Amino acid sequence: MVILFSQARGLPVVTAGEAAELGTVDALTIDASAQSISHLRLSGTRAKGHAVLAWDLVRTVGQDAVIAHCAPTAETTPTAAPAHREALGSRVLTDLGDEHGSVKDIAFDPTTGHIHTLYTTRGPVPGPRLIGLGDYALVVRAHDPGHPG
Numbered sequence: 001m002v003i004l005f006s007q008a009r010g011l012p013v014v015t016a017g018e019a020a021e022l023g024t025v026d027a028l029t030i031d032a033s034a035q036s037i038s039h040l041r042l043s044g045t046r047a048k049g050h051a052v053l054a055w056d057l058v059r060t061v062g063q064d065a066v067i068a069h070c071a072p073t074a075e076t077t078p079t080a081a082p083a084h085r086e087a088l089g090s091r092v093l094t095d096l097g098d099e100h101g102s103v104k105d106i107a108f109d110p111t112t113g114h115i116h117t118l119y120t121t122r123g124p125v126p127g128p129r130l131i132g133l134g135d136y137a138l139v140v141r142a143h144d145p146g147h148p149g
Helices: none
Strands: 012-015 021-031 036-043 052-054 058-061 066-068 091-094 099-108 115-120 123-126 130-133 138-140
Touching: 021 099
Parallel strands: 012 066, 091 138
Antiparallel strands: 012 021, 021 036, 036 052, 058 066, 091 099, 099 115, 115 123, 130 138
């Protein structure tokens, strides 16, 4: 099973034990080197300074809510989190410099956060081909890693 970034945005984030609402998913931050989600950016949080939730605190992302293991701590504040780069709508370039459209959506594993597929305006790209995300573009390998040429 996979979830799309567009489906995760707007979901409430609640703790597993207390069902305390922590906020609403505003954005998902990608760690391109790991080809996975590193943090959730939250809006509507009650406690100031807890607008970022590290992925390791996420139990799963469901159709109706994100379930967190526990409430975030000081380590998950925005100062400790990596810079956020918006992937949806980003220009896509290959490592050879070729255009590959722009990102329409991203499918990820709701338990591990690993990127499954990047859906671009020029077709799907397997998640393992993701190698970078910056202000200018999202960069993917031109070819699958075990299939040269």
